[in-house]
Amino acid sequence: MAKPQRRKTLKRSAGRVGYGLPTVLAVALHLGILVISVIKWPSSEPEAPNNAIVQATLISTETRTDQAQQAAEARTRAAERQAQEEAERQAQEEAERQAREAAEQQAAEEAERQAAEQQAQQEAEQQAREEAAEQAQAEAERRAAEAEAAAQRKAEEEAEREAARQQAEQERQAEAERRREEEAARQQEAERQAREEAEQKAREEAEQQAREEAERKAQEEAERQAREAAEQKAREEAEQQAREEAERKAQEEAERQAREEAERQAREEAERKAQEEAERQAREAAEQKAREEAERQLQRIIEGDSSAVSNAEQGNEAANGFIQLVRRAVEQAWVIPPNVGDGTTAEVQVRLGPSGEVFAATVTRSSGNAAFDNSAIQAVESAAPFTELRDLPSGVQRDYRQFNLRFRPGDIR
Numbered sequence: 001m002a003k004p005q006r007r008k009t010l011k012r013s014a015g016r017v018g019y020g021l022p023t024v025l026a027v028a029l030h031l032g033i034l035v036i037s038v039i040k041w042p043s044s045e046p047e048a049p050n051n052a053i054v055q056a057t058l059i060s061t062e063t064r065t066d067q068a069q070q071a072a073e074a075r076t077r078a079a080e081r082q083a084q085e086e087a088e089r090q091a092q093e094e095a096e097r098q099a100r101e102a103a104e105q106q107a108a109e110e111a112e113r114q115a116a117e118q119q120a121q122q123e124a125e126q127q128a129r130e131e132a133a134e135q136a137q138a139e140a141e142r143r144a145a146e147a148e149a150a151a152q153r154k155a156e157e158e159a160e161r162e163a164a165r166q167q168a169e170q171e172r173q174a175e176a177e178r179r180r181e182e183e184a185a186r187q188q189e190a191e192r193q194a195r196e197e198a199e200q201k202a203r204e205e206a207e208q209q210a211r212e213e214a215e216r217k218a219q220e221e222a223e224r225q226a227r228e229a230a231e232q233k234a235r236e237e238a239e240q241q242a243r244e245e246a247e248r249k250a251q252e253e254a255e256r257q258a259r260e261e262a263e264r265q266a267r268e269e270a271e272r273k274a275q276e277e278a279e280r281q282a283r284e285a286a287e288q289k290a291r292e293e294a295e296r297q298l299q300r301i302i303e304g305d306s307s308a309v310s311n312a313e314q315g316n317e318a319a320n321g322f323i324q325l326v327r328r329a330v331e332q333a334w335v336i337p338p339n340v341g342d343g344t345t346a347e348v349q350v351r352l353g354p355s356g357e358v359f360a361a362t363v364t365r366s367s368g369n370a371a372f373d374n375s376a377i378q379a380v381e382s383a384a385p386f387t388e389l390r391d392l393p394s395g396v397q398r399d400y401r402q403f404n405l406r407f408r409p410g411d412i413r
Contacts, residue, residue: 020118021111028107029100036099227359234354238398318392319400326350326386327405327412334379336409337371344369345408348376352401356386364404376407 270283347365352358361380363373389397406413 021115024111024114025104025107028103028110032099032103032107033096035103036096227353230354231359234398241394314393316396319396322386322388322392322400323403325388326383326403329383329386330379330405331412333382334407334412335375337369337375340369340372340409342409344372345406346373346376347404347406348380349404350380350402352384352386352389354390354397354401356384356389358384358386367407372407376405379407380405 266283270279273279273283344367345365346363346367346369349360349362349364350358351360351362358381361377363377366373389400392400
């Protein structure tokens with residue numbers, strides 16, 4: 001365990017020595033340059049103060065020759081000053097070079113000394129590091145063991161806590177499941193009660209509707225029976241009247257026949273007694289009387305027949321007027337369905353009560369179009385009652401309480 005650590009430390013030390021020497025040399029070079037910069041080198045004598053300003057004020061008193069001479073002297077002085085500056089620069093550069101070399105030499109020696117010291121120090125540090133590493137490794141192993149034991153204890157505690165948490169979670173889930181089941185049971189119970197209440201209400205409503213329907217049907221049946229009873233009574237009354245009328249007519253006919261028989265016998269008796277004058281006169285008187293009586297009776301019969309014929313004509317006219325009135329009323333109430341062909345025809349049988357109310361309206365011949373048939377029936381029911389029936393003669397009313405109407409688009413017959 002310690003040997004690989006020692007090799008790594010030596011490699012790091014060698015790397016540090018390789019980079020340390022150039023660093024020391026660079027530091028020594030900068031120190032040498034700093035020393036040279038602060039050394040005072042001998043300089044030339046300071047120049048005399050320049051009296052150019054004074055000369056400039058006296059330029060007007062000099063000649064051109066003096067100005068040229070002064071210019072030449074100035075150029076000479078400038079050249080000398082430049083040469084002196086060049087010499088000083090070269091001397092300074094030489095001194096700097098020598099200082100750099102001395103500094104580099106000194107820096108190299110110092111670097112070697114420092115490198116040796118650093119090497120010794122690094123070896124000591126390496127040894128110390130190795131010892132420290134061994135101690136640290138032992139300490140690390142001890143701490144690792146302690147950490148592992150602590151981790152194991154923590155894991156066990158965590159496992160116990162996890163088990164407790166899972167147990168609590170299971171209990172919570174079981175409690176939640178129990179509550180959900182209870183809630184579902186309550187909801188199912190509420191739904192069951194709601195269904196039962198709805199079913200009970202539906203049954204009650206159905207029973208109520210059934211009762212109302214039964215009452216309606218019973219009422220309709222009672223009305224139908226009442227209508228049929230009224231019709232039956234009317235028919236019986238009409239039949240009774242017809243029988244009475246027939247009996248009356250039969251009695252009149254018997255009386256007429258009896259009278260005719262009496263006349264015949266009287267005539268025969270008169271003829272039998274014709275041989276005798278008295279019998280003849282009596283027979284003639286009887287015949288005269290019989291003729292007169294017969295003429296009176298015939299006149300009465302003729303008068304009666306004329307009245308009957310007149311009443312029949314009036315009845316027929318009234319009946320025809322009644323049928324026309326019914327037809328017009330039904331035409332006004334008839335709403336013809338759309339898309340009905342011109343050739344569509346339906347026949348409806350109408351049966352009326354004594355007061356002109358509709359007892360029944362039945363399709364006896366269908367048009368093949370249910371909407372057309374229903375519209376015909378609805379037209380009859382909407383136009384009713386036909387109270388004009390009561391205005392007809394009593395002997396005609398019975399004949400016009402039942403009739404047929406033929407429905408065709410644009411016409412009712």
